[in-house]
Amino acid sequence: EVQLVESGGGLVQPGGSLRLSCAASGFTFSSYWMHWVRQAPGKGLVWVSRINSDGSSTSYADSVKGRFTISRDNAKNTLYLQMNSLRAEDTAVYYCAREGRDTRGSYYSFFVYWGQGTLVTVSS
Amino acid sequence: AIRMTQSPSSFSASTGDRVTITCRASQGISSYLAWYQQKPGKAPKLLIYAASTLQSGVPSRFSGSGSGTDFTLTISCLQSEDFATYYCQQYYSYPPLTFGGGTKVEIK
Numbered sequence: 001e002v003q004l005v006e007s008g009g010g011l012v013q014p015g016g017s018l019r020l021s022c023a024a025s026g027f028t029f030s031s032y033w034m035h036w037v038r039q040a041p042g043k044g045l046v047w048v049s050r051i052n053s054d055g056s057s058t059s060y061a062d063s064v065k066g067r068f069t070i071s072r073d074n075a076k077n078t079l080y081l082q083m084n085s086l087r088a089e090d091t092a093v094y095y096c097a098r099e100g101r102d103t104r105g106s107y108y109s110f111f112v113y114w115g116q117g118t119l120v121t122v123s124s
Numbered sequence: 125a126i127r128m129t130q131s132p133s134s135f136s137a138s139t140g141d142r143v144t145i146t147c148r149a150s151q152g153i154s155s156y157l158a159w160y161q162q163k164p165g166k167a168p169k170l171l172i173y174a175a176s177t178l179q180s181g182v183p184s185r186f187s188g189s190g191s192g193t194d195f196t197l198t199i200s201c202l203q204s205e206d207f208a209t210y211y212c213q214q215y216y217s218y219p220p221l222t223f224g225g226g227t228k229v230e231i232k
Contacts (some may be wrong), residue, residue, distance in 0.1 A: 035221070045160075045168065045211055047221035059219040095167055102174060109215040110158035112179065114167035 002026040002113045004096050009118030016086050016122070022079040022096030022115055030054070030074040033099045033107065036081050038092035039117075048094070049081065050109065064090075086122045093117040126150055126214050130224035136232040141202045145227045147195045147212035156216035159188055159197045162226075163208045171210075172197065207231055 008020040022034070036048040049060045049070040058070050069082040079096050097111035127150040137143050147157065155175035160168035170179045172188040175195055185200040199206055212224040 044226045045162075045213075045223040047218070047223070050219075050221075061220045100170070100173060102177070108156070108173070109218065109221055110170060110173045110213065111160075111168070112170050117167055 002098070004098065004113055004115035006094065006096055006115040006118040009094065009120045011121045011123065012086055013124050014087060014122055017082070017084045018086065018120060020081040020083065020094055020096075020118060020120070022081075024077045024079065024096075024098070027098070029072075029077040033109065034070075034072060034079045035097045035099065035109065035111065036070060036079075037095045037097055037111070037114075038090075038120075039095070040089075040092040043092075046092075051079070083120070086120075088122050091120060091122050093119050125220050126153060126217055126222050128212055128214055128222050128224040130210075130212055130227050132227060133225060134228040134230060136230045137202055138232045139202055139204055143199045143202055143229065145197045145210055145212075145229075147190075147197070147224050149193045149195075149214055149216075152192045153214045153216035155191045156214055157188075157190070157195050158213045158215065159186075160211045160213065161206075161208045162211065168211065202229070 003025045005023045012018050035050040051058045051070045055072045067085045071080045095117045096115045098113040100110045100112045129148045131146045157175045159172040162168040171182050176188045187198045209226045209228045211226050
C-alpha cells in the first residue's frame with residue numbers, strides 16, 4: 001500500500017525557517033517525481049515545487065522561488081521541503097504528492113497519492 | 125502560467141441530480157487535465173485524468189469530457205457522499221502546475 005506521511009509543520013515566526021519531511025513507502029520511491037502542494041485555510045490548491053526521480057532537477061512556484069528548497073533522499077525514501085524567510089502568506093497545509101501513471105505506464109504530473117498534510121502557521 | 129477557471133464556484137443540488145462543473149484553460153492543454161474531489165480536512169482524491177479517464181475505484185457516475193481549453197466534470201446521479209469541493213488541474217505545461225479555484229457542491 002502506498003503511503004506518504006508528512007511531518008515537520010508547526011508555528012513559526014515571520015522570517016523563520018522550517019523543514020518539512022515526507023516519508024514514502026509501498027512503492028519504488030526512486031522511480032517517481034515528487035511534488036509539494038499547499039492549501040491556505042479556506043482556499044484552493046496551489047502547486048509549490050517538484051523534484052525529479054534522482055534529485056537532479058527541481059522547479060518552483062514564483063511565490064517560493066529563492067526561499068524554498070525541495071530535496072530528496074532516495075536511500076531513506078524521504079522527500080523534504082526546506083522553507084526559509086517564511087511569510088504570513090505561506091501559512092497553509094502542505095501536502096506531498098506522487099506523480100501518477102496512465103494505463104500505458106507513462107508518468108504524468110497528476111496525483112493519485114497524497115499525504116495527509118502538515119500545517120504550517122507563520123505568525124508572530 | 126496557464127490559468128484554470130472553474131464555474132460555478134459553488135452551487136446547491138439535491139441527491140439524485142445530474143450536475144456539471146466546467147473548467148476552462150487560458151490556453152490549449154490538449155487532454156492533460158485532472159479532476160479531484162476534496163472533503164473538509166482531507167487530502168484531495170483523484171477522480172479523472174487525461175480529461176476523461178476514470179481513476180481506478182472511482183464510481184462510474186463520475187465522467188469527464190473535453191479537450192483543448194474547455195472541460196467538464198459530470199456527476200450523473202449525485203449521492204450524499206459527493207457533496208464536496210472539486211478542483212481541476214492542468215499538467216500540460218509547467219512550471220507552474222495550476223489548479224482551478226474549486227467548485228463547492230452543497231446540499232440543497
